[in-house]
Amino acid sequence: xxxxxxxxxxxxxxxxxxxxxxxxxLLLAPGLAYLALFFLTPLVSLVxxxxxxxxxxxxxxxxxxxxxxxxxxxxxxxxxPHFLRAFGYAIAATVFALLISYPLAYFIGVKARRWxxxxxxxxxxxxxxxxxxxxxxxxxxxxxxxxxxxxxxxLKSLSIIPEDGHLTGTAFSVIFGLTYNFIPFMTLPIYTxxxxxxxxxxxxGSDLYASPASTFWRVTVPLSLPGVVSGTxxxxxxxxxxxxxxxxxxxxxxxxxxxxxxxxxxFISLLNYPEAAALSVILMGVxxxxxxxxxxxxxxxxxx
Amino acid sequence: xxxxxxxxxxxxxxxxxxxxxxxxxxxxxxFSFNDSVKSNIVWVGFTFDKWxxxxxAQGLCAAFATSIxxxxxxxxxxxxxxxLMAIALARFRFRGRSAISLLLFLPMATPEVVLGAGLAAQxxxxxxxxxxxxxxxxxxxxxxxxxxxxxxxxxASLDPALxxxxxxxxxxxxxxxxxxxxxxxxxxxxxxxxxxxxxxFDDFIITRFNxxxxxxxPVFIYTAAxxxxxxxxxxxxxxxxxxxxxxxxxxxLTSASRRKRLAKLG
Numbered sequence: 001x002x003x004x005x006x007x008x009x010x011x012x013x014x015x016x017x018x019x020x021x022x023x024x025x026l027l028l029a030p031g032l033a034y035l036a037l038f039f040l041t042p043l044v045s046l047v048x049x050x051x052x053x054x055x056x057x058x059x060x061x062x063x064x065x066x067x068x069x070x071x072x073x074x075x076x077x078x079x080x081p082h083f084l085r086a087f088g089y090a091i092a093a094t095v096f097a098l099l100i101s102y103p104l105a106y107f108i109g110v111k112a113r114r115w116x117x118x119x120x121x122x123x124x125x126x127x128x129x130x131x132x133x134x135x136x137x138x139x140x141x142x143x144x145x146x147x148x149x150x151x152x153x154x155l156k157s158l159s160i161i162p163e164d165g166h167l168t169g170t171a172f173s174v175i176f177g178l179t180y181n182f183i184p185f186m187t188l189p190i191y192t193x194x195x196x197x198x199x200x201x202x203x204x205g206s207d208l209y210a211s212p213a214s215t216f217w218r219v220t221v222p223l224s225l226p227g228v229v230s231g232t233x234x235x236x237x238x239x240x241x242x243x244x245x246x247x248x249x250x251x252x253x254x255x256x257x258x259x260x261x262x263x264x265x266x267f268i269s270l271l272n273y274p275e276a277a278a279l280s281v282i283l284m285g286v287x288x289x290x291x292x293x294x295x296x297x298x299x300x301x302x303x304x
Numbered sequence: 305x306x307x308x309x310x311x312x313x314x315x316x317x318x319x320x321x322x323x324x325x326x327x328x329x330x331x332x333x334x335f336s337f338n339d340s341v342k343s344n345i346v347w348v349g350f351t352f353d354k355w356x357x358x359x360x361a362q363g364l365c366a367a368f369a370t371s372i373x374x375x376x377x378x379x380x381x382x383x384x385x386x387x388l389m390a391i392a393l394a395r396f397r398f399r400g401r402s403a404i405s406l407l408l409f410l411p412m413a414t415p416e417v418v419l420g421a422g423l424a425a426q427x428x429x430x431x432x433x434x435x436x437x438x439x440x441x442x443x444x445x446x447x448x449x450x451x452x453x454x455x456x457x458x459x460a461s462l463d464p465a466l467x468x469x470x471x472x473x474x475x476x477x478x479x480x481x482x483x484x485x486x487x488x489x490x491x492x493x494x495x496x497x498x499x500x501x502x503x504x505f506d507d508f509i510i511t512r513f514n515x516x517x518x519x520x521x522p523v524f525i526y527t528a529a530x531x532x533x534x535x536x537x538x539x540x541x542x543x544x545x546x547x548x549x550x551x552x553x554x555x556x557l558t559s560a561s562r563r564k565r566l567a568k569l570g
Contacts, residue, residue: 140331
């Protein structure tokens with residue numbers, strides 16, 4: 001059911017004539033009004049909040065409009081490790097998710113074509129995690145990785161982790177959780193491009209004396225690139241803003257806090273709205289910049 | 305003998321990857337039968353109690369009901385607005401079309417924490433008290449783009465000749481829309497609505513910034529996580545999971561049989 005949303009490109013739209021644009025406007029108006037009111041205005045609000053200054057002699061959480069650019073310097077100074085962790089963890093999780101997803105998507109999309117029932121079953125299994133609460137899934141891993149769990153006892157007996165070591169609350173567990181939670185977002189778009197892959201191209205590759213490996217790298221990978229780009233974006237963007245996996249009551253600890261945790265803490269617990277807003281603006285800016293660079297580099301601008 | 309990559313390694317790898325995906329689901333399901341008292345981390349013993357008395361966990365069923373309510377209302381808003389936009393974008397050429405597509409893509413490219421904080425900042429500066437209403441507004445917003453993408457794909461694959469036939473038979477534009485276009489779009493709209501409900505039902509990151517004390521199911525779980533989630537939460541999650549699984553399997557089977565019927569006809 002969710003496949004369509006992950007499709008990388010819709011079927012070509014037939015060129016409808018430029019007609020009745022009044023009707024089009026009428027159809028678009030309510031949705032556009034909604035987006036203007038609850039997407040664009042909040043972004044403006046966020047930028048304005050990021051420049052606010054505390055009310056003199058006011059209570060905690062009271063701010064007034066100002067042009068306090070220092071807010072940005074303050075948050076960068078205080079939270080640069082959070083930014084590094086957010087992007088570092090998100091990149092690592094994206095790479096691991098790709099390594100797990102690509103072979104899986106290839107098997108479902110290309111090898112399992114002969115058995116439609118198997119293909120359908122495997123797809124259902126890929127999206128199955130969507131049907132169970134994201135928080136409970138993450139808590140399940142927390143329990144499985146807790147110090148009392150068999151896994152940790154076993155790893156300690158093999159001296160893979162030291163006697164006083166832990167699995168939860170480490171960079172490893174946070175990256176693990178992020179990877180796990182975003183695998184379906186990576187697998188589905190890659191699957192949709194591989195599923196359309198014409199296997200005659202692969203035969204052509206071997207007819208031209210290319211080894212299977214070089215056929216894979218020079219035919220299959222380029223043809224599936226749009227899916228890989230969509231998948232990596234669908235993983236990287238939410239992963240870099242996530243604050244569940246890195247939270248201390250889930251898989252993280254005080255040492256693994258990402259920028260999302262800083263935004264959450266500042267906004268909700270500390271009521272420091274300007275700093276939370278400044279962090280959000282920087283996060284969004286960096287993500288847009290990285291996405292633009294990435295999309296240009298892979299030559300897939302038309303995806304957007 | 306040469307180890308054939310495609311023969312054994314790839315299927316084995318795929319099966320392992322799928323098992324990896326299923327581990328937390330199986331865990332959640334198994335622990336819904338745990339005879340635990342408060343925190344549900346250590347296995348105590350098998351019981352059906354939690355399934356029989358789900359609402360014994362304080363606040364759980366109320367949170368579940370709130371999640372359903374929010375999901376339904378947000379889905380209706382997002383599906384209506386999104387379907388209209390999808391039809392306009394797929395069927396009409398007009399200036400600013402690509403700008404609107406970009407505007408619809410942006411909420412999907414914005415990290416949820418930024419969407420949540422932005423809306424919260426907006427409600428704060430406008431002096432709107434947070435609660436059920438603000439949760440619904442937030443959910444409908446992030447569902448909207450997904451609805452447009454899903455329905456647009458369906459509109460684009462629609463044969464315009466069918467609508468032309470409707471007009472040739474003297475159907476008014478409104479009749480053609482209601483009796484030809486809409487029924488043909490229905491599978492796409494249903495898929496979009498289901499996706500939208502699923503996204504809303506599971507959202508925590510944005511809800512956290514805009515709930516103002518109202519508990520949805522994820523908020524309940526998050527709050528409980530600090531001291532231990534009761535097994536009853538696993539029961540609800542498992543039940544929802546099984547229901548969704550049945551829905552998907554039925555949908556797959558009906559679309560497979562429809563394809564078969566079409567193949568027979570043509």
